[in-house]
Amino acid sequence: MISYWADGPTAVPINEICRRSGASKPGIYREFGSDDGLKEAALEAYHDAVLTPLHNILASDQSFWQVVEALISFFVQDRQQLSLPDGCLFFAMRAHKDELGDLTRAKVDQLRQQTLDAYESWINRAKSKGQLKLEIPSDTAALYFDAQNGCAMRMQKEGIANDVIEQTLRLAFDGLK
Amino acid sequence: MISYWADGPTAVPINEICRRSGASKPGIYREFGSDDGLKEAALEAYHDAVLTPLHNILASDQSFWQVVEALISFFVQDRQQLSLPDGCLFFAMRAHKDELGDLTRAKVDQLRQQTLDAYESWINRAKSKGQLKLEIPSDTAALYFDAQNGCAMRMQKEGIANDVIEQTLRLAFDGLK
DNA sequence: TTTTTTTCGTAACTATCGGTACGAAAAGCA
DNA sequence: TGCTTTTCGTACCGATAGTTACGAAAAAAA
Numbered sequence: 001m002i003s004y005w006a007d008g009p010t011a012v013p014i015n016e017i018c019r020r021s022g023a024s025k026p027g028i029y030r031e032f033g034s035d036d037g038l039k040e041a042a043l044e045a046y047h048d049a050v051l052t053p054l055h056n057i058l059a060s061d062q063s064f065w066q067v068v069e070a071l072i073s074f075f076v077q078d079r080q081q082l083s084l085p086d087g088c089l090f091f092a093m094r095a096h097k098d099e100l101g102d103l104t105r106a107k108v109d110q111l112r113q114q115t116l117d118a119y120e121s122w123i124n125r126a127k128s129k130g131q132l133k134l135e136i137p138s139d140t141a142a143l144y145f146d147a148q149n150g151c152a153m154r155m156q157k158e159g160i161a162n163d164v165i166e167q168t169l170r171l172a173f174d175g176l177k
Numbered sequence: 178m179i180s181y182w183a184d185g186p187t188a189v190p191i192n193e194i195c196r197r198s199g200a201s202k203p204g205i206y207r208e209f210g211s212d213d214g215l216k217e218a219a220l221e222a223y224h225d226a227v228l229t230p231l232h233n234i235l236a237s238d239q240s241f242w243q244v245v246e247a248l249i250s251f252f253v254q255d256r257q258q259l260s261l262p263d264g265c266l267f268f269a270m271r272a273h274k275d276e277l278g279d280l281t282r283a284k285v286d287q288l289r290q291q292t293l294d295a296y297e298s299w300i301n302r303a304k305s306k307g308q309l310k311l312e313i314p315s316d317t318a319a320l321y322f323d324a325q326n327g328c329a330m331r332m333q334k335e336g337i338a339n340d341v342i343e344q345t346l347r348l349a350f351d352g353l354k
Numbered sequence: 355t356t357t358t359t360t361t362c363g364t365a366a367c368t369a370t371c372g373g374t375a376c377g378a379a380a381a382g383c384a
Numbered sequence: 385t386g387c388t389t390t391t392c393g394t395a396c397c398g399a400t401a402g403t404t405a406c407g408a409a410a411a412a413a414a
Contacts (some may be wrong), residue, residue: 007275008273008275008276009211010187010276011276013400013401013402014401014402014403015181015401015402016402017297024362024363024364025363025364025402025403025404026362026363026364026404027361028309028404029402029403029404030361030362034402034403035401035402035403061380065390083320091270091309094331095269095272095273095331096185096272096273098184098185098189098361113293134347136344140341140344140345141348143332143337143341143345144345144348144349145308147328147332147345148328149326150327150328150331151325151328152322152325154271154272154321155324158271160320164319167313167317168317168320168321168324169321171313171318171321171352171353172321172349173352174352174354175348175349175350175351175352176348176352189370189372190370190371191372191373192370192371192372200396201392201393201394202372202373202374202393203373203375203392203393203394204391204392204393206372206373207391207392208372211371211372211373212371226364234375
């Protein structure tokens with residue numbers, strides 16, 4: 001997961017995974033079946049490590065703007081301090097979708113839908129509680145939040161400082177007020 | 178250019194380029210020197226075809242908000258009607274930067290800086306003409322516009338309808354008012 | 355201990371990648 | 385026409401991708 005995250009899901013061959021992990025190649029294949037299976041498992045692990053916390057933020061009972069603040073903090077976490085790579089494996093896989101196998105691509109699609117649903121129901125709850133007035137549909141707004149997350153992760157991967165990214169996120173979300 | 182644009186800059190092998198173009202492999206190598214040289218040339222062609230028009234919009238003497246409208250129209254152009262692929266080769270290359278050769282990567286960096294500079298000087302002109310009040314630095318705002326462009330291109334590549342993308346762009350830019 | 359079963363890694367296989375040696379064909383020139 | 389030069393593509397190269405056959409080692413059962 002870390003290798004794909006740091007170097008790109010299609011940039012690390014199985015041989016390199018073996019070298020880094022100390023596992024033998026047949027060992028990898030006995031455990032994951034194929035390159036595709038390994039990537040799928042890595043994405044599953046990423047889901048547990050990163051996407052689930054994100055969904056938990058969206059499902060929390062804080063006010064809309066408290067959640068927005070939590071999202072911003074989450075997006076611009078200092079990765080070096082956490083010994084985690086910059087960027088986002090999930091968005092990287094979405095960008096490399098055409099080069100992934102069937103299993104991984106299916107998982108990407110599933111997690112994307114799951115994430116958009118999480119945004120949408122959060123937005124619907126905020127609307128019904130009167131914390132948010134929006135003239136656009138909730139699914140479009142969900143796309144917007146997901147998009148801003150993607151922006152932030154791409155910028156982080158490109159080396160932009162987190163506090164600069166934070167300023168752009170505030171610019172993006174201030175328009176909702 | 179079209180092949181890399183439609184299928185991804187690292188997803189189309191030289192053999193496939195030969196098949197599609199009808200050129201022989203040594204012909205490709207005599208013309209472009211290497212895979213890297215070919216990708217660089219494709220990106221250069223993309224610059225002429227897409228990035229230059231974008232820079233022209235930014236350099237035009239319209240008002241700030243007229244330019245914003247022009248940008249939105251430019252980003253959500255119907256590609257099918259123009260027989261052009263969805264998404265953006267430039268952003269695709271930025272996402273695949275680690276898998277590109279030295280020449281192409283250098284060109285990507287150069288064009289990225291050129292684009293950010295174009296945004297920045299446009300924003301500075303708008304500020305000095307009093308058309309735009311912003312508390313954030315112009316280079317950060319430039320990153321923001323570039324980021325929204327990236328969002329839009331990723332969404333288009335993922336199959337989101339252009340009118341939905343347009344709504345998210347308006348949401349992103351309305352915050353500047 | 356001996357036998358059976360399971361675990362595991364060396365070493366190979368096939369396909370495909372980017373890249374090129376070299377001879378044939380075409381073009382230019384006499 | 386005959387000779388030189390340039391243009392061009394077949395057929396190959398080494399490297400590396402993902403994948404696996406198969407024998408050795410370890411564990412379990414006898």
